[in-house]
Amino acid sequence: MSTPEKTSRVSGFHKKSPRERLDFVAGFSGLDEDEVGHLANMGNLDPHLADHLIENVIATMNVPVGVATNMRVDGEDILVPMATEESSVVAAVCNAARQCYDSGGFVTSMSGTLMIAQVQLVGVSDPVHARIRILERREEIKAVCDACDPVLVKLGGGFRDVEVRIIESAGGPMVVTHLIVDTRDAMGANAVNSMAEKLAPQIEVWCGGRVYLRILSNLADRRLARARAVWTCDAIGGAAVRDGIISAFQFAAADPYRAATHNKGVMNGISAVVLATGNDTRAVEAGAHAYAARRGAYGSLTDWEVTAEGDLAGTIELPMAVGLIGGATKLHPTARACLRILGVASADRLSRIIAAVGLAQNFSALKALATTGIQKGHMSLHAQNIAMMAGAVGDEVAALASVLVGLGTVRVDVAEIELRKLRG
Numbered sequence: 001m002s003t004p005e006k007t008s009r010v011s012g013f014h015k016k017s018p019r020e021r022l023d024f025v026a027g028f029s030g031l032d033e034d035e036v037g038h039l040a041n042m043g044n045l046d047p048h049l050a051d052h053l054i055e056n057v058i059a060t061m062n063v064p065v066g067v068a069t070n071m072r073v074d075g076e077d078i079l080v081p082m083a084t085e086e087s088s089v090v091a092a093v094c095n096a097a098r099q100c101y102d103s104g105g106f107v108t109s110m111s112g113t114l115m116i117a118q119v120q121l122v123g124v125s126d127p128v129h130a131r132i133r134i135l136e137r138r139e140e141i142k143a144v145c146d147a148c149d150p151v152l153v154k155l156g157g158g159f160r161d162v163e164v165r166i167i168e169s170a171g172g173p174m175v176v177t178h179l180i181v182d183t184r185d186a187m188g189a190n191a192v193n194s195m196a197e198k199l200a201p202q203i204e205v206w207c208g209g210r211v212y213l214r215i216l217s218n219l220a221d222r223r224l225a226r227a228r229a230v231w232t233c234d235a236i237g238g239a240a241v242r243d244g245i246i247s248a249f250q251f252a253a254a255d256p257y258r259a260a261t262h263n264k265g266v267m268n269g270i271s272a273v274v275l276a277t278g279n280d281t282r283a284v285e286a287g288a289h290a291y292a293a294r295r296g297a298y299g300s301l302t303d304w305e306v307t308a309e310g311d312l313a314g315t316i317e318l319p320m321a322v323g324l325i326g327g328a329t330k331l332h333p334t335a336r337a338c339l340r341i342l343g344v345a346s347a348d349r350l351s352r353i354i355a356a357v358g359l360a361q362n363f364s365a366l367k368a369l370a371t372t373g374i375q376k377g378h379m380s381l382h383a384q385n386i387a388m389m390a391g392a393v394g395d396e397v398a399a400l401a402s403v404l405v406g407l408g409t410v411r412v413d414v415a416e417i418e419l420r421k422l423r424g
């Protein structure tokens with residue numbers, strides 16, 4: 001008898017319980033009992049909550065949460081929870097923050113908490129006229145938007161402005177309306193999307209043509225978080241280190257191949273705090289990279305200069321659409337606890353801290369790259385992962401990692417040989 005064909009066409013999979021789904025997946029993929037047992041254990045996330053946060057849940061993916069120390073932001077000492085799977089990311093923030101702690105730590109600011117929703121109108125023969133017709137309706141637009149979210153308005157947020165852009169596209173001119181909305185302590189996607197959808201039929205009535213997309217822009221350039229700090233030459237090891245960091249920045253500013261890696265390092269820190277607080281990592285990442293390309297060529301999210309005193313001044317500015325309300329921030333107990341650790345009472349403060357972490361991360365990466373090289377620090381911490389991959393358990397992990405670092409060869413094949421030696 002032939003075995004039936006495996007099929008991924010499963011009707012009503014979403015109506016099953018997580019355990020039923022897991023059993024199906026186990027049969028489909030040939031998972032063994034240990035693998036099924038591991039996936040079935042959802043750790044500290046209530047399976048019921050997990051099942052309602054996303055769709056077709058079978059398990060949870062636990063990522064470690066580390067805490068960055070030494071952070072002083074706007075004169076206040078804080079601990080910063082960071083969720084990441086990558087070794088040396090948390091250490092790098094601690095390391096950078098330690099070196100600017102005595103010069104005052106990080107000073108931060110924010111351009112506001114404004115989000116943009118876009119309404120795309122096509123098929124208009126007189127786009128210039130249409131633009132003005134929309135702008136004339138500012139008060140009506142405000143009323144439609146604010147009626148969508150009275151809670152937000154009560155909290156001091158809501159509609160702030162309307163802008164209309166005419167975009168030349170392959171399909172002809174598009175009249176794109178931007179609704180600018182203060183979303184206060186929410187990231188605000190749902191609030192602004194509702195407003196855009198509500199307003200769209202009106203725009204068709206006023207201008208003719210056809211509305212297609214009604215969605216927020218992740219290039220949240222009305223919601224820029226900024227951070228700056230000064231590292232004294234003495235604290236970082238001298239003028240040569242300072243100059244190496246500046247040269248690394250100049251490389252990123254001049255070359256998108258380098259800028260992508262430079263900004264990946266910045267996002268090591270940023271995404272880790274965004275994830276730990278239950279915010280949308282993809283939204284922040286999309287905004288950051290679009291902002292890095294705002295001048296036409298993709299460039300650095302940070303700037304590095306020499307101060308009048310000869311010290312190193314670092315600056316970061318990027319869109320930061322994060323909230324304390326909405327998404328998983330309020331629902332996920334780990335996110336809630338991380339927000340408690342941070343002690344933040346507003347999305348504004350959270351955004352500013354995240355920017356400071358991004359700057360710290362960049363400092364440490366550039367310093368390592370411009371001096372000893374990234375492998376020394378990163379690989380010495382990564383050595384523990386390699387030790388575990390080679391089969392080390394318990395105390396063996398630290399012992400084997402230190403052997404690998406001593407050898408200067410952090411490789412799994414070497415780790416396996418050294419583990420055998422350790423075990424005698």
Ligand SMILES: CC(C)(COP(=O)([O-])OP(=O)([O-])OC[C@H]1O[C@@H](n2cnc3c(N)ncnc32)[C@H](O)[C@@H]1OP(=O)([O-])[O-])[C@@H](O)C(=O)NCCC(=O)NCCSC(=O)C[C@@](C)(O)CC(=O)[O-]
Binds near residue numbers: 092095377
């Ligand atoms: C790894 C370090 C910190 C070692 O740095 P070090 O100078 O050898 O460490 P140290 O033992 O002298 O300690 C200095 C401080 O670092 C912190 N620190 C030190 N070790 C730990 C640890 N285990 N856990 C937590 N914190 C640690 C800690 O604050 C400590 O102060 P202390 O506590 O002793 O007063 C340094 O080499 C570093 O900052 N490297 C940069 C690492 C990095 O950027 N990692 C990201 C991954 S690589 C990547 O993805 C991005 C990249 C690099 O491609 C971006 C780019 O290209 O721009």
Ligand SMILES: NC(=O)C1=CN([C@@H]2O[C@H](COP(=O)(O)OP(=O)(O)OC[C@H]3O[C@@H](n4cnc5c(N)ncnc54)[C@H](OP(=O)(O)O)[C@@H]3O)[C@@H](O)[C@H]2O)C=CC1
Binds near residue numbers: 186189193280
């Ligand atoms: N492109 C993108 O980035 C997209 C992202 N998303 C997702 O949207 C989610 C975030 O949406 P978001 O709109 O922030 O969340 P929610 O809609 O869940 O929460 C926002 C709402 O909470 C209420 N609220 C209560 N207290 C406050 C306060 N202090 N400040 C502001 N609002 C408050 C408001 O009114 P009320 O009570 O009336 O709702 C507000 O509209 C994330 O999960 C994200 O992943 C969704 C679509 C696209």
